Amino acid sequence: MVDKKVVVYSTPTCPYCKRVKDYLSRKEIPFVNHNVAEDRDAAKEMIKKSGQMGVPVIIIDGEVVVGFNKSLLDTLLS
Amino acid sequence: MYELMIVGGGPAGLAASVYAARKKLETLLVTVDIGGQVNWTLGVENYLGYQFIEGPELIDKFQTQVSQFPIDQKIGSKVTRMGKVKGGFKATTETGDVYQARTVIFATGKRPRRLNVPGEEEFTGRGVTYCAICDGPVFSGQRVAVVGGGNSALEAALDMVKVAEHVYLVSLTPLTGDRILIDKLSNAKNLTIFTECQTERIEGQDFANGMLVKDIKTGESRRLDVTGIFIEIGLSPNSELVSSLVKLNRWGEIPISCACETTVPGLYAAGDVTDVQEKQILIAAGEGAKAALQVHHYLQRLKT
Numbered sequence: 453m454v455d456k457k458v459v460v461y462s463t464p465t466c467p468y469c470k471r472v473k474d475y476l477s478r479k480e481i482p483f484v485n486h487n488v489a490e491d492r493d494a495a496k497e498m499i500k501k502s503g504q505m506g507v508p509v510i511i512i513d514g515e516v517v518v519g520f521n522k523s524l525l526d527t528l529l530s
Numbered sequence: 531m532y533e534l535m536i537v538g539g540g541p542a543g544l545a546a547s548v549y550a551a552r553k554k555l556e557t558l559l560v561t562v563d564i565g566g567q568v569n570w571t572l573g574v575e576n577y578l579g580y581q582f583i584e585g586p587e588l589i590d591k592f593q594t595q596v597s598q599f600p601i602d603q604k605i606g607s608k609v610t611r612m613g614k615v616k617g618g619f620k621a622t623t624e625t626g627d628v629y630q631a632r633t634v635i636f637a638t639g640k641r642p643r644r645l646n647v648p649g650e651e652e653f654t655g656r657g658v659t660y661c662a663i664c665d666g667p668v669f670s671g672q673r674v675a676v677v678g679g680g681n682s683a684l685e686a687a688l689d690m691v692k693v694a695e696h697v698y699l700v701s702l703t704p705l706t707g708d709r710i711l712i713d714k715l716s717n718a719k720n721l722t723i724f725t726e727c728q729t730e731r732i733e734g735q736d737f738a739n740g741m742l743v744k745d746i747k748t749g750e751s752r753r754l755d756v757t758g759i760f761i762e763i764g765l766s767p768n769s770e771l772v773s774s775l776v777k778l779n780r781w782g783e784i785p786i787s788c789a790c791e792t793t794v795p796g797l798y799a800a801g802d803v804t805d806v807q808e809k810q811i812l813i814a815a816g817e818g819a820k821a822a823l824q825v826h827h828y829l830q831r832l833k834t
Contacts, residue, residue, distance in 0.1 A: 474590070
């Protein structure tokens with residue numbers, strides 16, 4: 453597995469966010485999680501980087517993924 | 531040609547997959563996603579065998595169980611056309627793949643209903659959202675509107691009054707949700723309720739910044755300055771693909787017999803896309819199982 457920088461923006465109540473985090477954990481991929489429900493600066497950063505306000509947002513080495521798109525995550529992480 | 535094609539990967543489609551695999555039917559599962567509406571559910575407290583399970587975990591368990599069987603799975607494939615061919619059916623996907631099967635179980639579920647007003651599509655994801663439990667907290671400290679008058683709208687409003695600066699609840703009808711939820715909302719100081727008001731348009735620049743609502747009794751329109759708009763006006767069945775094959779009911783659902791048959795021999799349907807009473811994970815799973823067993827009988831009958 454190539455080392456990639458993975459950042460997740462999520463809320464604690466969002467089922468898709470949980471699926472993303474479970475998916476990464478299962479693949480043993482380390483990631484930084486920002487809880488945008490609590491962290492206003494992270495929320496602003498997420499909106500700026502993704503151009504939208506929905507969670508989850510996953511950033512893999514600068515590539516922005518909105519939502520739990522498993523096949524796209526598979527591609528970006530391979 | 532497969533013996534069975536299952537379209538849809540929610541509880542109905544996945545249960546059908548397990549039952550079809552156990553009957554050793556040559557089966558293809560083709561679906562946009564795994565889990566369907568369970569993906570929007572954080573906690574499930576009424577699926578037998580679990581006093582409480584998180585939606586994502588339940589989906590994982592379903593998927594693990596399906597993956598134990600040697601059935602073909604095309605996940606992430608959106609079917610865009612369904613039709614009949616000699617001796618069966620044909621599905622064409624967005625990417626142009628064509629799959630054929632002698633029978634079909636159509637289990638595509640439901641999706642959030644759209645308002646169909648100007649600006650809605652443009653600002654989806656940029657202020658407009660259909661998943662209040664997902665995106666609600668992103669709008670904390672902001673002025674937001676919840677559109678709808680049923681339980682899901684009331685629950686979204688209850689969640690949002692805790693975090694938003696102000697919440698407008700805009701309903702086309704008088705509030706139809708449970709009394710207990712309405713009572714809970716009556717204590718909120720940062721809430722304004724507009725009933726019998728129609729949402730006319732959503733406005734903004736890069737992101738939504740307002741919506742126009744019209745009082746249907748007085749005809750008066752007003753603009754609400756909001757940056758978040760939560761649309762909670764119920765669900766629509768994903769039945770368009772078969773609308774040329776079967777006559778849908780007035781809600782767009784696929785009418786089925788108690789054996790999950792449609793009016794087209796070999797075309798079965800299961801779960802929330804059908805007219806079955808009550809939309810529940812447990813019921814959809816049961817319907818999917820039943821549809822697969824009925825397909826098995828149907829294929830046996832064709833052989834004899």
